[in-house]
Amino acid sequence: MEDLERHLLDDFQRDFPLTPTPFADMAQRLGVDEAKVLETLRVLKAEGKITRVGAVVRPGAVGASTLAAMAVPEARLVEVAEMVSTYPEVNHNYQREHELNLWFVITTPSQERLQAVLTDIRDRCRCPLISLPMERSYRLDLGFGLAWT
């Protein structure tokens, strides 16, 4: 990975400048020009190495969310996973190696809507489902240190 990509990823996971021209300010700190910073970020995004440049909102700050897990029979896993993924309220959906083999995050504008989506998924899938909403976060999200090799 190029040096500039590394720096953009590692140095600006937080403390993105809240100034009128943030990319120019980043460029100045890194000793390159603004156009190069913008182009590199576009490439990183196009390649999927970053999902976006933006804000990480604390769960619960806006709306309601939960982590749900379901125990789905192996033969129905693909069908059920696809059905769960069609909900716009589901923003992460992972298969995990456990009896509870489908894990997904549901985010909604209200608690009422969250319960309605959970009930709907439970009724349609007819599989054991548990809901594990976050009670407390123990990590101030400072980004994630990437080990460069």
Add this chain to the structure above:
Amino acid sequence: MNAPSLDPVDRALVLASQDGLPLCREPWRALAEQVGIPEAEVIARLQRMLDQGAIRRIGAIPNHYRLGYTANGMSVWDVTDERVDELGMVIGALPFVSHCYRRPRALPIWPYNLFAMVHGQSRDAVAEKVAVIAGILGPEARAHQTLYSSRILKKSGLRLK
């Protein structure tokens, strides 16, 4: 934990930026035009939400998987309710833990109340890090498991409609 109150304009800003900032010279101005408030107010509101903790950070959000961190282990621990906060704080401060949460148990199927997400370039690398957590928790962890993801079926940013 008191949720800081976000007014409708704050919410509109969060919604407008959930897919990421436009990668242009003046992203706040673009956001301001979209929401219909002055650029200076966009900046002031974002700063306030950062200070209040409603926004955790603003920056480039890495995709661990595409960066080669293809193993992702959700380590889950059954810790006594009396000590979970104190121990959670210690585990959450470890550099290789990306998220650390307390969640309710769902007995009998799910006895774990402390979740620590660990990313690594291989399962062995994740297992080594989980062993460090096990060493710290010692007998305080009555049981634990690591759930590896075998497939990512959907991953998108926060969506609120």
